[in-house]
Amino acid sequence: MVRVVDVETGAGGARVHWYEAQGGHAPRTVLALGHGAGGGVEARDLQALAAALPADGVSVALVEQPWRVAGKKVAPAPKTLDVGWRGVWPELAGAGVPVVAGGRSAGARVACRTATELGALAVLALSFPLHPPGRPEKSREAELTGAGVPTLVVQGARDPFGRPEEFPRDGGFELVQVEHGDHGFAVPKRADLTQDEALAVLTAGVREWTARIGK
Numbered sequence: 001m002v003r004v005v006d007v008e009t010g011a012g013g014a015r016v017h018w019y020e021a022q023g024g025h026a027p028r029t030v031l032a033l034g035h036g037a038g039g040g041v042e043a044r045d046l047q048a049l050a051a052a053l054p055a056d057g058v059s060v061a062l063v064e065q066p067w068r069v070a071g072k073k074v075a076p077a078p079k080t081l082d083v084g085w086r087g088v089w090p091e092l093a094g095a096g097v098p099v100v101a102g103g104r105s106a107g108a109r110v111a112c113r114t115a116t117e118l119g120a121l122a123v124l125a126l127s128f129p130l131h132p133p134g135r136p137e138k139s140r141e142a143e144l145t146g147a148g149v150p151t152l153v154v155q156g157a158r159d160p161f162g163r164p165e166e167f168p169r170d171g172g173f174e175l176v177q178v179e180h181g182d183h184g185f186a187v188p189k190r191a192d193l194t195q196d197e198a199l200a201v202l203t204a205g206v207r208e209w210t211a212r213i214g215k
Helices: 044-056 078-093 106-118 141-145 195-213
Strands: 002-009 012-019 029-034 058-064 099-104 122-126 151-156 174-178
Touching: 002 078, 012 044, 012 078, 029 044, 029 078, 029 106, 029 122, 044 058, 044 195, 058 078, 078 099, 078 106, 099 106, 106 122, 106 141, 122 195, 151 195, 174 195
Parallel strands: 029 058, 029 099, 099 122, 122 151, 151 174
Antiparallel strands: 002 012, 012 058
């Protein structure tokens, strides 16, 4: 079951969709995930993690930014996204266990920018937008490498916002590659793995990493 909590922030009303850790015990970690600028918490990667991680004792919180809750189609400026995320943080940290900050695309950027300030245990960056498509000179590498906490990047091999080989090898983060995946981890029908198999690569990488950093 999903528990939905509305939270008022300085950027408007946000919404947290809680997928609680299973087993009847308190979670060992909270994995908080924000969505991208072009979609919401229904994204396939966010939903896959919300389905998989609770069995490991991890509560997954999918955070719906105020602009999305309000029904707007265009995301606001990064500073406003950060305000919304900060406003939700007390709800995320309320369980009294470490919180891994994360998200996909724009949500990953928010997590990186605010991780140290908010006291996040680590950052999970799904489809980190290293640069705008076709504009590698407009690099956002500094946001990623400046997170200041252990960081995992999960990137599709065909992501036009940054293919895995474009990321710095000495950036101080780990990287999991999803073969054939695009920015939304969609794989072509002709690929040698199915969509479910691609998402299994993603969830397996995140599960192994969260188990390690949570010790």
